[in-house]
Amino acid sequence: MRPETPLLDRINTPKDLRDVKRDDLQRVADELRAEMISAVSVTGGHFGAGLGVVELTVALHYVFNTPEDRLIWDVGHQAYPHKILTGRRDRIRSIRQGGGLSPFTKRSESEYDPFGAGHSSTSISAALGMAVANKLADKPGKAIAVIGDGAMSAGMAYEAMNNAYEAGNRLIVILNDNDMSIAPAVGSMSAYLARILSSRSFLSFREFGKKLIAKLPKPLAVTARRAEEYARGIATGGTLFDELGFYYVGPIDGHNMEHLLPVLENVRDADEGPILVHVVTEKGRGHPFEAAHVEKYHAVPQFDVVTGEQKKSAPKAPSYTNVFAKALIAAAEKDDKIVAITAAMPSGTGLDKFAAQFPDRSFDVGIAEQHAVTFAAGLATEGYKPFCAIYSTFLQRAYDQVVHDAAVQKLPVRFMIDRAGLVGADGPTHAGSFDVGFLTNLPGMVVMAAADEAELVNMVATAATIDDRPSAVRYPRGEGVGVALPEVPEILEIGKGRIVREGSKIAILSLGTRLAEALKAADELEARGLSTTVADARFAKPLDHALIRDLAASHDLLITIEEGSIGGFGAHVMDFLAEEGILDGNLKVRAMKLPDTFQDHDKPETMYADAGLDAAGIVSTVLKAMGRNDLGQSAAEAASA
Numbered sequence: 231m232r233p234e235t236p237l238l239d240r241i242n243t244p245k246d247l248r249d250v251k252r253d254d255l256q257r258v259a260d261e262l263r264a265e266m267i268s269a270v271s272v273t274g275g276h277f278g279a280g281l282g283v284v285e286l287t288v289a290l291h292y293v294f295n296t297p298e299d300r301l302i303w304d305v306g307h308q309a310y311p312h313k314i315l316t317g318r319r320d321r322i323r324s325i326r327q328g329g330g331l332s333p334f335t336k337r338s339e340s341e342y343d344p345f346g347a348g349h350s351s352t353s354i355s356a357a358l359g360m361a362v363a364n365k366l367a368d369k370p371g372k373a374i375a376v377i378g379d380g381a382m383s384a385g386m387a388y389e390a391m392n393n394a395y396e397a398g399n400r401l402i403v404i405l406n407d408n409d410m411s412i413a414p415a416v417g418s419m420s421a422y423l424a425r426i427l428s429s430r431s432f433l434s435f436r437e438f439g440k441k442l443i444a445k446l447p448k449p450l451a452v453t454a455r456r457a458e459e460y461a462r463g464i465a466t467g468g469t470l471f472d473e474l475g476f477y478y479v480g481p482i483d484g485h486n487m488e489h490l491l492p493v494l495e496n497v498r499d500a501d502e503g504p505i506l507v508h509v510v511t512e513k514g515r516g517h518p519f520e521a522a523h524v525e526k527y528h529a530v531p532q533f534d535v536v537t538g539e540q541k542k543s544a545p546k547a548p549s550y551t552n553v554f555a556k557a558l559i560a561a562a563e564k565d566d567k568i569v570a571i572t573a574a575m576p577s578g579t580g581l582d583k584f585a586a587q588f589p590d591r592s593f594d595v596g597i598a599e600q601h602a603v604t605f606a607a608g609l610a611t612e613g614y615k616p617f618c619a620i621y622s623t624f625l626q627r628a629y630d631q632v633v634h635d636a637a638v639q640k641l642p643v644r645f646m647i648d649r650a651g652l653v654g655a656d657g658p659t660h661a662g663s664f665d666v667g668f669l670t671n672l673p674g675m676v677v678m679a680a681a682d683e684a685e686l687v688n689m690v691a692t693a694a695t696i697d698d699r700p701s702a703v704r705y706p707r708g709e710g711v712g713v714a715l716p717e718v719p720e721i722l723e724i725g726k727g728r729i730v731r732e733g734s735k736i737a738i739l740s741l742g743t744r745l746a747e748a749l750k751a752a753d754e755l756e757a758r759g760l761s762t763t764v765a766d767a768r769f770a771k772p773l774d775h776a777l778i779r780d781l782a783a784s785h786d787l788l789i790t791i792e793e794g795s796i797g798g799f800g801a802h803v804m805d806f807l808a809e810e811g812i813l814d815g816n817l818k819v820r821a822m823k824l825p826d827t828f829q830d831h832d833k834p835e836t837m838y839a840d841a842g843l844d845a846a847g848i849v850s851t852v853l854k855a856m857g858r859n860d861l862g863q864s865a866a867e868a869a870s871a
């Protein structure tokens with residue numbers, strides 16, 4: 231059942247919102263929250279962050295002249311209320327579904343999304359760029375970055391603040407402090423923000439007001455004198471942000487329109503800047519059910535709005551993430567040098583389980599992938615065995631650290647690359663498409679891809695033994711295939727693949743979890759008279775040269791398949807075949823990989839089918855390469871049939 235939303239129904243864009251009476255804005259916010267809850271109950275998706283910024287979203291669009299004033303949401307996972315207010319309400323129940331609204335902000339989706347996101351901590355840099363562009367072109371318009379306390383832990387945010395003076399009063403940063411990342415916020419920055427908040431109680435309302443008047447740009451001071459109650463939530467001066475050249479304003483109660491509106495109006499009209507407004511909000515504000523753990527509000531499956539019951543199908547097999555966590559715990563029980571590092575994704579990577587067992591050997595460094603990698607490299611120099619668990623997409627951010635701090639120095643950091651391959655609803659910003667490409671070109675690197683969860687157990691144990699260079703294990707989001715797990719993990723021979731099924735005409739050399747589809751395809755090809763070998767490469771680097779030579783010598787067609795982009799495993803196999811002169815002979819070779827496009831979000835299986843990387847796609851690639859029709863007949867056979 232949809233909520234009654236009489237005021238919201240009159241608002242299609244922020245222009246309509248600005249016609250609403252000021253006193254009615256809290257009611258707009260209430261209706262917006264109800265609409266968001268109703269929408270997410272149907273779609274599932276990011277929940278807590280959006281609920282926490284409902285009032286802030288209303289206030290920002292009311293006070294600022296969006297889209298001319300540029301509003302940039304960091305990460306973009308909190309932008310559901312923003313999407314509802316900016317002409318996308320009619321499609322909000324399509325969010326994260328195939329063909330539907332993007333999970334994050336996206337430039338092509340709306341003029342109200344001036345910058346696309348998905349990864350964190352880019353908003354201040356982007357806003358600064360826009361503010362400076364406006365300044366250069368002498369155009370009016372502010373740029374407003376809304377960044378969470380979690381995203382504020384990343385180096386990029388500080389790089390941007392270090393440069394923010396370039397923008398003057400055109401740049402406004404809203405620090406949305408809910409004391410949460412996905413997990414509870416960690417680190418000294420988080421503690422610092424908490425200290426700012428707690429220091430409020432040591433100051434009287436009047437002292438707040440005086441501080442304001444002494445410190446802030448003129449229009450702010452005037453209002454502060456006029457309406458001292460607004461100063462109640464405002465302290466300025468002496469913060470790290472002031473030292474970085476910002477006018478710090480705050481803390482402000484981010485759910486109180488009477489505080490938000492006048493402060494934002496004054497910030498908008500201030501003739502000096504840049505300004506940072508410290509807004510305090512509650513993640514998951516107004517949620518309709520008690521989650522078992524506050525993290526559960528970050529993202530939720532579909533749920534019943536009345537009972538709060540979540541609609542999740544029972545898993546058929548353990549997730550790769552859980553299998554990894556258990557395998558690492560088992561390894562760490564035997565080896566006290568094993569330590570684990572996550573960059574703000576303890577539950578996503580399964581390292582929360584490791585931390586529960588080994589609190590002193592587990593490190594959540596916050597959203598700081600670059601630091602995570604170099605920190606791991608430092609641990610490795612002292613003889614520790616760091617397992618750095620990072621999603622494929624987020625490891626992109628730490629590429630130089632992988633190259634310069636781990637690979638060049640041959641430091642044995644073990645990269646545990648979760649969410650490898652397509653991830654589905656989170657779309658192109660989160661697809662783990664590139665790690666095979668960007669890791670296999672590094673000299674000395676060992677790159678493994680698990681074909682199933684048993685292989686993952688073996689690879690974790692194998693990585694623990696690799697002490698003379700960095701290594702990586704990649705595995706996808708979601709459930710395994712349901713194979714039995716080894717009681718004692720097998721230590722794999724580095725650079726050796728395995729034959730999974732023997733045939734004679736077609737060879738499919740699979741890297742990673744496409745193996746199941748390759749085996750299905752082999753059955754279908756066999757039924758069409760094409761005897762098919764399936765091999766699991768296990769290693770994208772070093773390549774199993776002997777296996778590739780054998781497959782090439784004994785088959786008519788060699789297909790490689792992987793869950794990665796062009797320039798990955800298949801490219802290396804091709805390069806090897808070319809170098810060996812094997813491509814000069816009769817062998818046919820095809821490399822199956824992700825298309826050279828950023829695929830929009832959908833169900834992972836649909837995305838793989840669209841990419842041609844399912845059994846049907848493999849069969850069709852084989853038939854085409856072999857000049858066969860759908861029945862497996864050659865042209866001559868078809869003619870005589």
Ligand SMILES: Cc1ncc(C[n+]2csc(CCOP(=O)(O)OP(=O)(O)O)c2C)c(N)n1
Binds near residue numbers: 377
């Ligand atoms: C570079 C990068 N690392 C990790 C993530 C995963 N991630 C998405 S939201 C989030 C927490 C962000 O916390 P905060 O900025 O405080 O926003 P909140 O959800 O609390 O509103 C994390 C770790 C990401 N999107 N980008």
Ligand SMILES: CC(=O)[C@@H](O)[C@H](O)COP(=O)(O)O
Binds near residue numbers: 307349412649707
């Ligand atoms: C916004 C963001 O980056 C994360 O919240 C991400 O959506 C988590 O993805 P998983 O659900 O795969 O952990």
Ligand SMILES: [Mg+2]
Binds near residue numbers: 380406
């Ligand atoms: Mg937060």
